[in-house]
Amino acid sequence: MSRSLISRRSPFGRGNNLSEQPRKARPQSPLDALGWKPFFQQQLSLDEYEHCEPVRVMAVHRNRLEVAGESGESSLPLESISLPTAVELRPTVGDWLLLEREDGGYRRMLERSSLFRRMAPGAERVQLIAANVDSVLIVASCNQDFNLSRIERYLALTRAAGSRAYLVLTKADLCADTGEYLEAVKSLRELPVMAVNALDADSVSSLRSWLAPGETVAMLGSSGVGKSSLLNSLSGVQLAETSAIREDDSKGRHTTRHRALYPLPGGGLLLDSPGMRELGLAGGEEGVAAAFEDIDALAQQCRFSDCAHDAEPGCAVQAALERGDLDERRLRNWRKLLREITRNQRTLAEQRADDRALGQFYREVQGHARSRKQGRD
Ligand SMILES: Nc1nc2c(ncn2[C@@H]2O[C@H](COP(=O)(O)OP(=O)(O)OP(=O)(O)O)[C@@H](O)[C@H]2O)c(=O)[nH]1
Ligand SMILES: [Mg+2]
Ligand SMILES: [Zn+2]
Structure with missing residues (x-):
């Protein structure tokens, strides 16, 4: 693939130029600002160090990846990468790839510091959500869409990935008393929480301490809670489309269709993603144990x-439970998540066995075809 075919833009060119922002911390290189860390640097061989450029996957589209690196943003056709069959080894948003400096060709993907995945809705497969995420903003709104069990599910997923978790309660401006929501989330223990108006830049600026320069922060929350609104207010630019929720049940309209990583003006990268109606846990009992430390x-x-x-x-x-120290709902959710993990792990193991059997079958068929051909030659 030739570099001249690639369109190059600044990854920070979408109205939020990092260099224009006053910054207290030491100046970052463009790569640091994209979340480059010693963990990734250490994986480069001498040859790769000399001949390759690391780029980060900012968005995944049907047949191309949007990547950003030292020399700007470019588009990488998926057909230029020999994709492994295992879903978990394919590049997802947040991944670091090595491209040849010479011609932009794909060399390899770097090992991940964390991986978020879920069971694909309606399919017996794993789907990747994001890689190399340092922390997660669990987003919930102070209205009838608020659901403690859903927050616990997001928390289990975050803990399983080994990332830090924070809770953002949006729509505080529309709610007469945020106290009842703050009270409800107390059972979640070690989870820092902030109530904000996601449409107001001053209000969301309190979240900046959770978005340190170079940190990659994902948002998990159902449709309509205000994830894209948070992104827009934090970046000071309308980067993402938003739309009103339904009046009758406060549910969103699935406005955001793609996952994408956005560098923020004050440092930090924010991952906006579609609200996920189903977030089936594909594994990670240890995540559930960490999210439910009290029950554990x-x-x-x-x-x-x-x-x-x-x-x-x-x-x-x-x-x-009898003493009133444990909430029945919380116990039910704990059981439910553990049951779900057991069930999904069994499904995935069967799936892998089927895949292996199918692979073996194809190899045998190919082997027969080859020996028949050799017999004829
Ligand atoms: N008043 C008020 N409105 C908000 C707040 N947060 C979001 N909204 C509104 O809620 C609606 C949904 O917000 P979005 O940002 O599109 O929600 P989302 O989480 O990105 O939704 P999906 O992309 O569908 O997953 C929009 O009309 C926003 O203006 C808030 O804190 N206060
Ligand atoms: Mg959105
Ligand atoms: Zn017991």
């Missing part, structure tokens, strides 16, 4: 190590 700790005090926490004698979980 109780479960370890049960008399029987295989306690199902139903009616067993000496069950610490049931005892906490």
